[in-house]
Amino acid sequence: MIRTQRLAAGVCALLAALTAGLAFPATATADETDTQAAPKVELVLDVSGSMSARDIDGGSRMAAAKQAFDEVLDATPEGVQLGIRTLGANYHGNDRKTGCKDTAQLYPVGTLDRTEAKTAVATLSPTGWTPIGPALEKAADDLQGGDGTRRIVLISDGEDTCQPLDPCEVAREIAAKGVGLTIDTLGLVPDAKTREQLSCIADATGGTYTDVQHKKELSDRVGQLVDRAADPVVTPVATEGTGQCSDAPSLKSGLYTDREEFGQQRWYKVEVNPGQELRASVSVADDRAVNPSYGVLLRAVTQHGREIVRGEADGDGRTDVVSTGLRYPKAEGDDDTPAETVCLEVTNSFSPATGVKTTPGLPLEMTVDVVDGPDQASDVASFGLGRGWWLLGALVLTGFVAGLLWGWVSRWRVAVWRTN
Amino acid sequence: MKFTRILGTALLAVGLAAGPAVADSSPSASPSSSDDSKAPTEAGTSFRTAAEMDQGVDATAGASTGDYLYWSFAADAGQRPTVKATVDLPDKHTAQTWQIDVYDGLRRRQACQYGAQTRAAAEGATSVELTCVLRTVRAWSEQWSDDPLPGTYYIRLTVVDLADSDLGLPVSAKVHVDSKDVGGSAAVDGSLAKPLVPGIAVTSASGDDDSADEDSSTKGAVLSAIEPDDGWSSGWWSDRWVWTGIGGVLAALAGIGGYALTRGHGRPYRVPPGA
Numbered sequence: 001m002i003r004t005q006r007l008a009a010g011v012c013a014l015l016a017a018l019t020a021g022l023a024f025p026a027t028a029t030a031d032e033t034d035t036q037a038a039p040k041v042e043l044v045l046d047v048s049g050s051m052s053a054r055d056i057d058g059g060s061r062m063a064a065a066k067q068a069f070d071e072v073l074d075a076t077p078e079g080v081q082l083g084i085r086t087l088g089a090n091y092h093g094n095d096r097k098t099g100c101k102d103t104a105q106l107y108p109v110g111t112l113d114r115t116e117a118k119t120a121v122a123t124l125s126p127t128g129w130t131p132i133g134p135a136l137e138k139a140a141d142d143l144q145g146g147d148g149t150r151r152i153v154l155i156s157d158g159e160d161t162c163q164p165l166d167p168c169e170v171a172r173e174i175a176a177k178g179v180g181l182t183i184d185t186l187g188l189v190p191d192a193k194t195r196e197q198l199s200c201i202a203d204a205t206g207g208t209y210t211d212v213q214h215k216k217e218l219s220d221r222v223g224q225l226v227d228r229a230a231d232p233v234v235t236p237v238a239t240e241g242t243g244q245c246s247d248a249p250s251l252k253s254g255l256y257t258d259r260e261e262f263g264q265q266r267w268y269k270v271e272v273n274p275g276q277e278l279r280a281s282v283s284v285a286d287d288r289a290v291n292p293s294y295g296v297l298l299r300a301v302t303q304h305g306r307e308i309v310r311g312e313a314d315g316d317g318r319t320d321v322v323s324t325g326l327r328y329p330k331a332e333g334d335d336d337t338p339a340e341t342v343c344l345e346v347t348n349s350f351s352p353a354t355g356v357k358t359t360p361g362l363p364l365e366m367t368v369d370v371v372d373g374p375d376q377a378s379d380v381a382s383f384g385l386g387r388g389w390w391l392l393g394a395l396v397l398t399g400f401v402a403g404l405l406w407g408w409v410s411r412w413r414v415a416v417w418r419t420n
Numbered sequence: 421m422k423f424t425r426i427l428g429t430a431l432l433a434v435g436l437a438a439g440p441a442v443a444d445s446s447p448s449a450s451p452s453s454s455d456d457s458k459a460p461t462e463a464g465t466s467f468r469t470a471a472e473m474d475q476g477v478d479a480t481a482g483a484s485t486g487d488y489l490y491w492s493f494a495a496d497a498g499q500r501p502t503v504k505a506t507v508d509l510p511d512k513h514t515a516q517t518w519q520i521d522v523y524d525g526l527r528r529r530q531a532c533q534y535g536a537q538t539r540a541a542a543e544g545a546t547s548v549e550l551t552c553v554l555r556t557v558r559a560w561s562e563q564w565s566d567d568p569l570p571g572t573y574y575i576r577l578t579v580v581d582l583a584d585s586d587l588g589l590p591v592s593a594k595v596h597v598d599s600k601d602v603g604g605s606a607a608v609d610g611s612l613a614k615p616l617v618p619g620i621a622v623t624s625a626s627g628d629d630d631s632a633d634e635d636s637s638t639k640g641a642v643l644s645a646i647e648p649d650d651g652w653s654s655g656w657w658s659d660r661w662v663w664t665g666i667g668g669v670l671a672a673l674a675g676i677g678g679y680a681l682t683r684g685h686g687r688p689y690r691v692p693p694g695a
């Protein structure tokens with residue numbers, strides 16, 4: 001009798017401590033999706049007169065470039081469509097107008113025939129002007145078509161000699177026209193002005209700028225950039241946000257790009273079913289000179305204008321993008337609860353540095369994911385479980401006191417029973 | 421009776437001693453550097469192209485001063501990641517300042533608890549070392565907070581202050597991510613249905629049928645395909661189960677002990693019936 005009581009007390013205490021619900025949220029995995037279109041790369045080489053300067057490891061700049069091209073052509077990954085364009089390769093004269101049109105496609109963008117491409121490169125000799133702007137425009141045309149990533153690698157040793165067409169603005173415009181086009185620039189023993197211009201071109205398209213002083217650096221870097229083009233990357237879908245929610249484009253899960261001018265608002269719409277969670281993140285890139293302080297605000301707003309949640313980010317100083325994001329889990333509803341239209345508003349507080357063109361707008365990248373909603377927390381601790389020495393102490397004390405009381409009560413009951 | 425009491429006391433002592441030991445050895449998702457995990461030798465240049473790396477490996481990259489270098493890694497609930505970066509600077513350079521920023525899967529900047537996130541390199545310095553200790557990743561947080569959640573994390577390494585003459589000079593960078601396993605003290609209630617991995621809604625919708633070609637060379641593009649070595653934790657296990665269970669057992673034993681005390685030397689038992 002007593003033994004069973006003890007057992008019962010123990011089991012009770014154990015059960016009381018372990019009473020909790022169990023849930024098994026599904027383990028998520030990220031899988032690969034289908035393959036995508038072939039990436040395209042165009043190498044744009046400056047063949048202007050200054051390329052004959054012999055200041056790269058004792059050889060001429062042209063020789064260094066040729067050697068680098070040979071190595072890069074040998075190492076180009078399968079599947080990359082590669083083309084070569086020259087600037088300033090053909091016109092010797094002094095006529096600026098003609099000189100500034102001097103850009104030619106040396107090897108068309110397509111499946112690479114290494115011998116042919118190398119032979120074409122070998123014929124080059126330093127000649128004319130440096131029409132960077134027109135060459136970039138033409139290079140962008142060469143890369144037209146296809147869904148793959150597109151990359152221009154510009155190798156130059158001097159600044160553009162064909163002003164007023166600013167190659168930096170040209171770069172920004174061609175980046176704004178097409179989706180997923182990047183220009184990487186390399187400066188061969190550049191002076192300060194060349195460096196400034198080439199890095200401006202790179203910044204305008206989210207590319208990189210490299211300063212080349214040695215032969216090896218050149219071939220390594222160009223090879224690296226071509227390899228980079230071969231990496232599979234998700235191509236974003238171009239969309240155009242509007243000034244208000246009512247006529248905003250409706251987005252599904254995916255990656256999007258848009259352009260947003262300084263001080264502009266962009267609205268998008270996303271449908272969220274009850275029990276689903278909306279995740280959105282946005283990055284706004286500064287593809288031109290901007291003032292030091294900046295910020296980005298992403299707000300999720302109901303159709304009636306009530307703000308649900310916001311993501312904010314700001315910063316100060318040198319940056320490529322400012323980004324923020326938000327989550328909005330919509331509560332479970334009845335079966336007939338309709339999907340909610342959530343409006344997403346993106347604003348930026350970049351301000352252009354003096355003398356910088358404000359169009360086209362800043363590149364904006366947005367990810368939208370609508371996934372199953374989270375299991376909401378009903379307690380701070382996992383399943384409301386306890387942890388630590390205080391918990392053990394409290395439980396031991398409670399158990400002990402309960403045992404004592406139980407013992408006294410049963411003694412008293414036995415005594416009462418016996419007297420009766 | 422004596423025997424039961426001794427046994428009870430002994431069990432109590434054993435329980436008390438074993439409590440924390442058992443609790444500490446509880447299983448949990450720990451970042452282990454497995455041999456098959458490859459260390460990336462390139463870095464990405466944007467969130468979209470970030471190079472995916474596992475925790476515990478050294479990711480390296482050659483780059484130009486001024487590049488924005490991106491890597492991504494996966495961090496699971498209960499981990500407190502530490503990001504370390506070393507940048508080898510070119511032979512000749514002027515003073516410059518380097519910085520690492522860590523962003524979560526929603527591209528929200530994550531605060532560093534401590535560590536030199538930004539550091540200035542004096543003129544001619546050969547390298548600069550940066551550290552960022554993140555907050556502990558929790559399984560759940562309220563939608564309005566930006567607490568770290570399980571999912572993809574992005575590292576951005578860049579120079580934030582430099583002289584124009586240094587722009588484009590070659591540097592090499594090394595990044596390493598480690599996590600401290602915080603364990604049950606960070607086990608919160610609630611959990612996300614899917615980790616905070618960008619693009620997961622797209623990949624989980626279309627990727628169910630072709631997950632077999634994961635290792636094939638024609639790898640399709642996804643925003644982020646990284647996950648911890650042993651998968652994302654399901655979130656229900658924590659050492660709180662052990663603590664609470666042991667607490668229950670101890671409470672039961674203490675109850676038995678308390679009850680036994682009131683029995684004295686077992687008087688009611690030995691009293692002959694009707695005495």
